[in-house]
Amino acid sequence: MGIRDLIQETLFSLSSNKVRSFLTTLGIVIGIASVIAMTSLIGGMQKSFIDEMGLSQARMVQVSAYVPDRPLAKKDADALATAFPEYEDIAATAYGFATISTDKTSYETSVWGVTGNYFSLAVVKAESGRLLEEDDDRRLTRALVVGKGIVRELFGDEDAPALGTTVRIGPNAESYLIVGVIEGNGTSSHYYNAYMPMGTLQSRITGTESYDTILALAREGTDATELAVRTKEFLAQWLKTSEDNVFAYSMQEIINQMNVVMAGFSLMLTSIASISLFVGGIGIMNMMLTTVTERTREIGLRKSLGAHTSDITRQFLAESIALCLIGGFFGIVMGYAASWGLAGLVTVVQPGTSGFSPVLGIESVAIAAGVCALIGIVFGFYPARRAARLDPVESLRYQ
Amino acid sequence: MTVVLDVNGLHRIYRTKAGDTHALRGVSLTVEQGEFVAIMGPSGSGKSTLMNILGCLDKPTHGSYRFEGADIADYSEDELADLRATRIGFVFQSFNLLPRATVLRNVMLPLVYTLCPRPEREQRARFALHCVGLEERFFEHRSNELSGGQMQRVAIARALVNNPALILADEPTGNLDTRTGELVLETFTRLKETGRTIVLITHEPDVAAHADRVLSIRDGLLYTASTGGKAGHTANMPFREGDMP
Numbered sequence: 237m238g239i240r241d242l243i244q245e246t247l248f249s250l251s252s253n254k255v256r257s258f259l260t261t262l263g264i265v266i267g268i269a270s271v272i273a274m275t276s277l278i279g280g281m282q283k284s285f286i287d288e289m290g291l292s293q294a295r296m297v298q299v300s301a302y303v304p305d306r307p308l309a310k311k312d313a314d315a316l317a318t319a320f321p322e323y324e325d326i327a328a329t330a331y332g333f334a335t336i337s338t339d340k341t342s343y344e345t346s347v348w349g350v351t352g353n354y355f356s357l358a359v360v361k362a363e364s365g366r367l368l369e370e371d372d373d374r375r376l377t378r379a380l381v382v383g384k385g386i387v388r389e390l391f392g393d394e395d396a397p398a399l400g401t402t403v404r405i406g407p408n409a410e411s412y413l414i415v416g417v418i419e420g421n422g423t424s425s426h427y428y429n430a431y432m433p434m435g436t437l438q439s440r441i442t443g444t445e446s447y448d449t450i451l452a453l454a455r456e457g458t459d460a461t462e463l464a465v466r467t468k469e470f471l472a473q474w475l476k477t478s479e480d481n482v483f484a485y486s487m488q489e490i491i492n493q494m495n496v497v498m499a500g501f502s503l504m505l506t507s508i509a510s511i512s513l514f515v516g517g518i519g520i521m522n523m524m525l526t527t528v529t530e531r532t533r534e535i536g537l538r539k540s541l542g543a544h545t546s547d548i549t550r551q552f553l554a555e556s557i558a559l560c561l562i563g564g565f566f567g568i569v570m571g572y573a574a575s576w577g578l579a580g581l582v583t584v585v586q587p588g589t590s591g592f593s594p595v596l597g598i599e600s601v602a603i604a605a606g607v608c609a610l611i612g613i614v615f616g617f618y619p620a621r622r623a624a625r626l627d628p629v630e631s632l633r634y635q
Numbered sequence: 636m637t638v639v640l641d642v643n644g645l646h647r648i649y650r651t652k653a654g655d656t657h658a659l660r661g662v663s664l665t666v667e668q669g670e671f672v673a674i675m676g677p678s679g680s681g682k683s684t685l686m687n688i689l690g691c692l693d694k695p696t697h698g699s700y701r702f703e704g705a706d707i708a709d710y711s712e713d714e715l716a717d718l719r720a721t722r723i724g725f726v727f728q729s730f731n732l733l734p735r736a737t738v739l740r741n742v743m744l745p746l747v748y749t750l751c752p753r754p755e756r757e758q759r760a761r762f763a764l765h766c767v768g769l770e771e772r773f774f775e776h777r778s779n780e781l782s783g784g785q786m787q788r789v790a791i792a793r794a795l796v797n798n799p800a801l802i803l804a805d806e807p808t809g810n811l812d813t814r815t816g817e818l819v820l821e822t823f824t825r826l827k828e829t830g831r832t833i834v835l836i837t838h839e840p841d842v843a844a845h846a847d848r849v850l851s852i853r854d855g856l857l858y859t860a861s862t863g864g865k866a867g868h869t870a871n872m873p874f875r876e877g878d879m880p
């Protein structure tokens with residue numbers, strides 16, 4: 237019996253029992269659908285997180301230290317740059333609390349001071365206007381770049397024309413010019429942030445020389461995680477303090493941690509879904525056993541016409557595998573559709589966030605198909621063997 | 636002439652919970668190539684049992700059966716299956732068609748288990764159906780939409796389609812009117828003339844008259860009833876006490 241005959245026979249017998257075939261596969265459909273829905277949701281979340289960060293962000297090492305009376309400062313950033321040629325560029329941020337006010341309203345928030353290279357390092361894009369540059373840092377301009385959340389707080393609407401407006405900040409209510417608005421809505425980490433040049437913040441708002449965080453971008457090809465460890469050691473020595481007071485995280489490490497959490501999460505959900513798959517498999521076995529009994533005469537006939545035992549085994553195994561694969565196909569389609577529905581629900585439940593697009597990798601589809609085929613084999617094997625072992629004469633007499 | 640069927644001291648005992656049934660009790664029989672043999676006998680006399688053994692579907696409890704010179708006791712299950720696929724055509728008493736499949740599909744079914752190339756199958760099925768006189772317009776009908784006589788013809792066509800050396804037919808004309816029955820018997824006669832061996836079970840003496848030789852079976856024993864058209868055949872029955880071990 238050739239493979240084409242096998243496929244033809246399988247489709248023929250499954251299609252002559254459409255309703256039953258459909259009902260039987262439901263367990264598989266639901267199991268696969270839930271795994272796929274969750275896989276695509278997690279995939280989408282991870283992708284949107286990484287997209288948000290930008291690709292180069294994986295190479296970013298974030299450094300901070302908490303030593304009494306010894307905050308980080310420019311000299312520390314310079315020391316890092318000298319000690320580690322592996323870093324391509326080093327930026328820094330600091331923040332202070334201030335009230336930003338317009339003629340009509342005021343908003344209390346933290347204001348960030350950033351070095352001139354910060355925005356290019358952090359891969360931030362301006363929706364309108366420009367971002368802060370080296371020149372602003374050098375000339376200590378009173379330029380302000382804001383996220384759209386700040387625009388909303390100050391002007392009532394996140395799309396209000398804020399560009400070119402003068403606002404007042406700080407104890408002396410000095411005037412600052414909004415030179416740029418950062419793109420990105422509620423899910424963006426810059427949404428509620430206001431940025432000014434580092435020097436401007438230090439001299440006019442905080443009155444200190446200190447940095448809060450140093451951001452160092454490792455060169456392409458270096459192991460950022462390992463570099464972060466060495467940076468931490470170096471900085472502890474440099475600041476003459478214990479390593480417990482010094483922090484250096486690579487973003488890669490954070491991504492890895494997130495992946496571990498996500499993997500644990502999907503493992504848990506997969507084990508729940510596998511119960512559905514197991515029950516689905518039992519359903520398949522049950523239907524196959526019924527089919528074998530119903531088709532006893534057919535089996536006897538096929539044997540009398542020259543079918544080998546293996547032909548019968550293959551025929552029934554093919555049927556159960558096909559059932560599972562069909563169930564898997566619908567499960568994948570439904571699960572993917574459901575993941576879009578759930579992602580859409582997030583936007584509805586939490587307005588202001590853009591939500592994210594589920595991502596279904598080809599490998600997830602392949603694994604799902606493989607699992608279905610496996611279920612078909614495992615649960616179809618016994619009924620198929622039972623069919624193949626039937627005695628032809630007895631089967632032909634079966635009523 | 637070569638001997639196709641050589642049966643010696645055949646016994647078949649069915650063992651059931653209700654007790655043993657000795658369905659065949661020492662049947663011996665030789666059939667040569669190109670012979671047309673009819674077997675007659677009352678219900679329950681063991682005709683179908685004998686047929687199953689001759690068709691290599693069942694094995695005897697005692698006794699030997701040589702098909703085309705080879706002892707089938709030496710054959711593996713798969714070898715017997717191959718023998719049935721290529722050398723033997725069955726016409727079952729109860730047709731055994733696949734009810735939901737079309738007539739053509741039913742007739743092509745045996746070819747699935749042979750090496751017959753796919754494109755050739757339908758052609759051969761159509762030819763076999765023409766041989767039994769089934770009208771073309773029924774070819775795409777599902778077999779459960781046919782009358783009993785039509786089903787019987789499809790069952791015969793299915794037995795012919797693999798061009799078997801031996802055709803075993805259990806009451807092949809039971810459901811047919813005289814005219815169609817004649818048609819089928821003519822087909823058998825034609826097949827016989829091309830060297831096929833035919834063993835046919837029937838209740839009707841008219842049908843048996845087409846055979847070269849008529850045997851009768853009673854209580855699991857075979858007797859020579861008469862010699863058909865082909866005269867001069869040795870009457871070598873009854874095979875009573877064979878060689879029961």
Ligand SMILES: Nc1ncnc2c1ncn2[C@@H]1O[C@H](COP(=O)(O)OP(=O)(O)OP(=O)(O)O)[C@@H](O)[C@H]1O
Nearest residue numbers: 633649651656658677678679680681682683684685
């Ligand atoms: N599978 C079986 N198990 C038990 N007994 C059987 C089996 N098959 C046949 N028999 C018995 O063997 C005897 C012969 O049966 P068989 O079917 O060969 O008769 P038959 O000559 O074909 O009858 P009919 O003309 O009614 O078809 C009967 O008594 C029957 O009950």
Ligand SMILES: [Mg+2]
Nearest residue numbers: 682683728805
């Ligand atoms: Mg019978």
